[in-house]
Structures are given as C-alpha cells and as structure tokens.
Amino acid sequence: MSRTDHTRLFLPGPVEVRREILEAQTQWMIGHRTSEFADLFARLQDKLKRSFFTESRVYISGSSGSGLWEGAIRCGVRDDRKVLHLTGGAFSERWAQISRANGKQVDCIQVDWGKAHSAEMVAEGLDKASYDAVCAVHNETSTGVTNPIGPIGEVVKRHADTFYFVDTVSGYLGTELRVDEWGIDIALTSSQKAFALPPGVAFAAVSDRLLERAQTIPHRGYYFDFLTLEKSLLKNNTPSTPPIALMYAADRQMDSILAEGIEARWARHRAMRDVAHRWALDRGFGLYAQEGYRSDTVTTVENKPGIDVNALDRFMRAEVGFAMDKGYGKIKGATFRLPHMGDVTIDMLREVLAGIDAFMASSK
Numbered sequence: 022m023s024r025t026d027h028t029r030l031f032l033p034g035p036v037e038v039r040r041e042i043l044e045a046q047t048q049w050m051i052g053h054r055t056s057e058f059a060d061l062f063a064r065l066q067d068k069l070k071r072s073f074f075t076e077s078r079v080y081i082s083g084s085s086g087s088g089l090w091e092g093a094i095r096c097g098v099r100d101d102r103k104v105l106h107l108t109g110g111a112f113s114e115r116w117a118q119i120s121r122a123n124g125k126q127v128d129c130i131q132v133d134w135g136k137a138h139s140a141e142m143v144a145e146g147l148d149k150a151s152y153d154a155v156c157a158v159h160n161e162t163s164t165g166v167t168n169p170i171g172p173i174g175e176v177v178k179r180h181a182d183t184f185y186f187v188d189t190v191s192g193y194l195g196t197e198l199r200v201d202e203w204g205i206d207i208a209l210t211s212s213q214k215a216f217a218l219p220p221g222v223a224f225a226a227v228s229d230r231l232l233e234r235a236q237t238i239p240h241r242g243y244y245f246d247f248l249t250l251e252k253s254l255l256k257n258n259t260p261s262t263p264p265i266a267l268m269y270a271a272d273r274q275m276d277s278i279l280a281e282g283i284e285a286r287w288a289r290h291r292a293m294r295d296v297a298h299r300w301a302l303d304r305g306f307g308l309y310a311q312e313g314y315r316s317d318t319v320t321t322v323e324n325k326p327g328i329d330v331n332a333l334d335r336f337m338r339a340e341v342g343f344a345m346d347k348g349y350g351k352i353k354g355a356t357f358r359l360p361h362m363g364d365v366t367i368d369m370l371r372e373v374l375a376g377i378d379a380f381m382a383s384s385k
C-alpha cells in the first residue's frame with residue numbers, strides 16, 4: 022500500500038517537485054512582450070546570477086539541457102580548431118558525440134567509468150595540442166563522479182585561447198559551483214535535477230569572452246545562438262516564446278533556495294550523501310565512484326549483493342510509493358542510483374533506504 026497520493030520520484034531526473042512549485046505554474050499566463058514579463062525575467066535573472074556565482078548573465082532556454090550542449094559547441098568552437106572533451110560516463114560521452122554531430126574536431130581524454138578527471142590529465146592534454154575549449158561534466162550522473170572543476174579550471178586559465186565549458190546539469194544547486202572564480206565560460210544546466218523543477222527549461226551562465234568568440238563564428242544556428250539570446254536578454258526578454266509557467270516555478274523555487282542558502286543547500290546534499298554511503302557499505306554494497314570524487318547529489322551503488330532492481334522498483338512503488346532508479350546505460354542493473362538531490366530531505370532519504378531494507382528482507 023502506497024503511503025502517498027502519487028508515486029514520488031526517486032530518480033536522478035526528473036526529480037520529485039514540491040506541490041508549491043507545481044502550483045506556481047498555474048498562475049495566469051502573460052504575454053511575453055509585456056512589462057510584466059520583463060519584470061519576471063529580471064527578477065529571475067538576478068537570482069540565477071547569484072546562484073551561479075557569476076556577474077555575467079544567465080540565459081533561459083525553453084529546452085532541456087542537451088540543447089545548450091549544442092549551443093555551447095556551436096557558439097564557442099571554431100570549425101578549424103579542436104575541442105577537448107573529458108569523457109568517462111554516459112553524459113560526457115554524449116556531449117562529445119554532439120560536438121562530432123555538429124562537425125567539430127573532437128579529442129577526448131577518456132577515463133574508465135567511475136573514475137574522475139584530474140587537473141594533471143588536462144594539463145597534459147593542453148600541452149599536446151591547442152583547443153578552443155575544454156568540455157567537462159561537473160557531476161557525471163551515470164557514474165556518480167564529481168570532477169574537480171575548480172582545479173581543472175586553474176589549468177585551463179593558463180591557456181588564454183582555451184575556454185572552459187562545464188555541464189553542471191546534476192551539480193548546480195546541489196554541490197559547490199563557482200562560475201566566475203573557477204574561470205568557467207559556460208555552465209549549463211537543466212531544471213529537473215537538483216533545481217527540483219519540472220523538466221522543460223534549461224539555464225546557462227555565459228562569459229563575455231564567449232560572446233566575443235561567437236561573433237567570429239558564422240553558422241551558430243538560431244535557437245541556441247547566444248548572440249540572439251543576448252540581444253533579447255538585454256531587454257529582459259527571450260527571442261522566441263519562453264516557457265512562462267516554468268519560469269514562474271523557477272522564480273518561486275529560487276526564493277526557497279535562497280532562503281535555505283546556497284551553501285546550506287550544498288551542505289544538505291553532502292549530509293545526505295554521507296547517509297547513503299554508510300547505508301550502502303553497511304549492507305555489503307559498493308560505491309561505484311572513485312573515492313574522493315563521490316558525488317553529493319547522486320550515489321551510484323555497486324550492486325554487489327545482486328538485488329533484482331526491477332523487483333525493487335515494483336516493491337517500492339507498491340509498498341512505499343517511490344519510483345526507483347535501476348542504473349544507467351551500460352552499468353544498468355550492475356548499479357543503481359540513489360539520487361539524493363533537489364528538495365529531497367534526510368528523512369525522505371531514510372524512508373527510501375528503509376524501504377530498500379524491507380525489500381531485501383522480504384526477498385531473502
């Protein structure tokens with residue numbers, strides 16, 4: 022018997038969204054060429070900049086995060102130069118694929134899944150060839166690895182023409198991220214991970230020098246062209262019809278997040294991670310990610326006892342009221358993930374873990 026009126030999502034995206042945030046979307050629509058919309062845009066812009074720790078700007082895109090992968094590459098990498106992707110998980114590998122699909126020349130520093138990239142690896146890579154950009158995934162959601170984005174940024178800073186592109190889709194608002202301090206030229210994210218919004222809107226903090234480079238690149242496309250987005254942003258607007266309902270939700274959620282405190286939010290995620298780790302190790306599970314780089318927002322559990330993840334999901338839905346993750350990509354089943362991100366509380370995490378315990382006891 023489920024304990025709630027709906028199946029709560031315990032997935033690494035889309036995550037569970039609080040009712041208050043869902044309801045914020047039901048405000049009456051407004052036209053986007055109005056001063057009311059400009060007010061909403063400006064209000065949200067200010068809060069987004071604070072949350073990314075940037076003085077520059079944050080674009081709002083009516084898309085999922087993947088669209089901004091494409092935007093970053095098309096606006097920031099010239100056709101006759103190369104881009105260096107740090108790969109080692111489903112998402113970092115897909116981003117490299119997208120660069121290839123856009124005709125760019127791609128090199129990769131590939132690590133085994135579960136391993137992190139180091140500043141030394143990137144330093145070595147940048148000494149071998151020159152690159153327009155280094156693309157890193159902050160928090161590799163498939164493997165549960167958090168890369169050392171700050172230290173890698175220090176290395177990238179030594180190469181004046183190499184920009185630093187960071188996918189922080191499942192890191193932003195769950196674990197430390199300081200865009201300006203770390204020398205990041207684009208930090209892109211989605212709504213449905215640690216931001217704890219419904220899916221359908223994406224955000225990118227973008228540097229001035231990335232816009233300058235974009236001016237030198239002729240075919241940037243239209244929908245994810247940062248220069249087009251910039252022109253509108255200066256008028257507190259978007260080039261095409263924005264996801265107004267989701268912006269209402271984002272504005273409301275930002276108020277909650279700033280009231281909690283960004284750093285306090287990071288600390289809550291860290292505390293949940295520690296609970297998840299202790300629970301997993303006590304029961305004979307392993308932790309898939311390399312020690313020292315284990316994510317604060319998602320724990321990828323090595324399924325050493327070999328529990329049936331499909332049966333677990335069925336049990337959790339029926340008995341506790343949660344939809345569960347079953348692992349991602351090539352490590353599905355061999356791992357499953359505990360996504361302690363967004364508005365998940367320690368109590369909710371404990372409820373999930375107690376549910377998994379009950380499942381394991383019942384299947385003995």
Ligand SMILES: *Cc1c(COP(=O)(O)O)cnc(C)c1O
Nearest residue numbers: 085086087112160162190191211
């Ligand atoms: C979920 C995820 C993506 C894809 O984001 P979409 O919003 O689904 O396009 C990209 N990168 C990482 C690290 C993710 O976790």
